[in-house]
Amino acid sequence: MSLEVMRTFRFFFPWxxxxxxxxxxxxxxxxxxxxxxxxxxxxxxxxxEPMDYVYRLDYRTTPRREFLSYLQLFSDAGWDYLDEMNxxxxxxxxxxxGDDPQIYTDAESKIAKYRRVLTSMGLASPAPFVAFFIxxxxxxxxxxxxxxxGVMFLAIIFIMAILYGVVFVKITERxxxxxxx
Amino acid sequence: MExxxxxxxxxxxxxxxxxxxxxxxxxLHGYGVMxxxxxxxxxxxxxxxxxxxxxxxTLEKEGLIxxxxxxxRRKVYTLTEKGRAILSEQVxxxxxxxxxxxxxxxxxx
Numbered sequence: 001m002s003l004e005v006m007r008t009f010r011f012f013f014p015w016x017x018x019x020x021x022x023x024x025x026x027x028x029x030x031x032x033x034x035x036x037x038x039x040x041x042x043x044x045x046x047x048x049e050p051m052d053y054v055y056r057l058d059y060r061t062t063p064r065r066e067f068l069s070y071l072q073l074f075s076d077a078g079w080d081y082l083d084e085m086n087x088x089x090x091x092x093x094x095x096x097x098g099d100d101p102q103i104y105t106d107a108e109s110k111i112a113k114y115r116r117v118l119t120s121m122g123l124a125s126p127a128p129f130v131a132f133f134i135x136x137x138x139x140x141x142x143x144x145x146x147x148x149x150g151v152m153f154l155a156i157i158f159i160m161a162i163l164y165g166v167v168f169v170k171i172t173e174r175x176x177x178x179x180x181x
Numbered sequence: 182m183e184x185x186x187x188x189x190x191x192x193x194x195x196x197x198x199x200x201x202x203x204x205x206x207x208x209l210h211g212y213g214v215m216x217x218x219x220x221x222x223x224x225x226x227x228x229x230x231x232x233x234x235x236x237x238x239t240l241e242k243e244g245l246i247x248x249x250x251x252x253x254r255r256k257v258y259t260l261t262e263k264g265r266a267i268l269s270e271q272v273x274x275x276x277x278x279x280x281x282x283x284x285x286x287x288x289x290x
Binding site for chain 1: 195196197211212215227228229230231232233234235236251253254255256
């Protein structure tokens with residue numbers, strides 16, 4: 001019995017998009033081609049001939065009315081559109097031997113992509129966290145919250161700040177790597 | 182004076198952005214721009230769709246290019262007066278740069 005379709009779960013952080021691209025390419029080289037993807041990281045692969053498909057991920061929050069011309073541009077340039085997950089757009093192109101096709105052809109525009117991810121996550125600046133912290137700390141000082149609730153709010157803000165902080169640092173690291181190259 | 186201050190904001194242009202402005206001296210859609218740049222640059226510069234889409238957005242927002250029409254889901258852009266002005270400031274700078282490079286390499290020690 002041959003399996004035609006396979007579903008795999010795999011999680012990639014936003015700064016690991018190139019690892020994800022490499023993984024999808026390796027899958028295609030073994031005959032499993034990505035068909036679709038959905039949160040939280042469930043990929044559907046379809047069995048086929050081993051092919052050297054190069055996968056590239058774009059981060060786009062394009063409004064729907066602009067979306068068709070966006071896809072048309074990629075299609076004209078030879079890229080097949082596969083799916084979208086969380087504003088990440090999945091494209092693939094068959095690579096000729098020794099070829100490494102890119103959708104971003106300079107560091108500047110690649111950096112802009114990662115900056116869009118940060119902006120989209122509200123991480124353009126730490127202001128929101130600072131603001132929330134001040135509001136809650138003030139509330140605690142003026143006894144506005146029932147016992148323990150204020151501390152809980154602070155704990156939540158603290159944990160979220162750390163999580164977002166990690167994302168911010170990692171993506172900024174990626175941006176700096178590109179700046180140096 | 183004010184005009185000069187304005188252009189400092191946009192210069193230096195990246196290779197891709199420069200070539201996009203040059204290509205759009207006549208109205209073209211995205212893929213047309215990609216092909217034209219490949220030909221004009223004699224294969225030294227190629228612009229990917231991700232880069233191009235981002236550049237179009239930015240250049241349109243800054244008023245350097247404008248959408249003239251849309252056909253079959255392809256947007257056609259061309260240079261604005263402002264875009265043409267920026268380009269006409271960049272070209273002489275590049276000529277000076279190239280001349281200096283050539284002179285330096287030809288310099289007999």
